[in-house]
Amino acid sequence: MNGNPLFTPPGGQGGMDGADAQTMAAVKSMQYLMESCPGKTAVSGVMGFALGGAFGLFMASMSYDTPLSTNPNATAIQSLPLREQLRAGFKDMGSRSYSSAKNFGKVGAIFAGTECCIEGFRAKNDLKNGVIAGCITGGVLAAPAGPQAAALGCAGFAAFSLAIDAYMRRPSEED
Template sequence: MNNPGFNPPGGGNPNMGVADEQTMAAVKAMSMVMESCPGKTALSGVMGFALGGAFGLFMASMQYDTPLSTNPTAANIQSLPLRQQLKQGFRDLGTRSFSSAKNFGKVGAIFSGTECCIEGFRAKNDLANGVMAGCITGGVLAAPAGPQAAALGCAGFAAFSLAIDSYMRRPSDSD
């Protein structure tokens, strides 16, 4: 029975070769990494960094969109020769993009890592995990500005997390 479309009971494939077994082992290892808190934290940080870089690039490119800009850098740059304008503009664009990327990466990593740890500790996957992780993340990010800012950061990020998580968990139209 060496029919390529036939899989015997128990799920074993008699035609599975070494390459297929290696692929399955790699998939299993990747799944284990992606389900671990350090893996989720790292991936969220990297993806947050990429998304923040894209947002930063967009926002920085809008800085010089009008001649009536109130930014002193934008006003001073207009008096420079074109080549220096471009050089200064690209330098500023890179600086702002990198700053935004770092901030998004930090937020993504802190939130994801915190939520994963809370989920593991509580052994539940519900809205409360995201709200608690949002509160901790907002508080940690705002803590350098003082206790009042930390409390407001906690409340604001928790509310935002609740809104997003509630929206993402709502039943779809096909259910």
């Protein structure tokens, strides 16, 4: 504005240069991806997989913490030489971690995809979406164990979703 270099935009001229336009295009495409149901589903599945892997690794590592462990693998491993104990322990921890990662990823993807579709169908963003998505997710995950398990899974996951969503939507102390 009046030729002062302090007010000159980063590109040097008054207009947008190629890098800024490219950055804005990348931001818009990422924003579109994160607002789409397939994008939300994929991101939730990947993040659930990562969180489940970390949680599974932690939980698996805790089963070897004492010599009085009730884990049958731990008692069998304790009779091996140290190098074999380490190898077997890490292999077991890896398989448990991967199993937990798959389960968390599946739950995250199913819930996020279902909630996004319900929100789009209802054209509302409220607690009911999470409750319905929780019921569907819990029912689908428990369905192989039978109809009673599916009903309990539906009720349990819906209640959990309601509690989490209500907590996340509560007014902050700053308001």
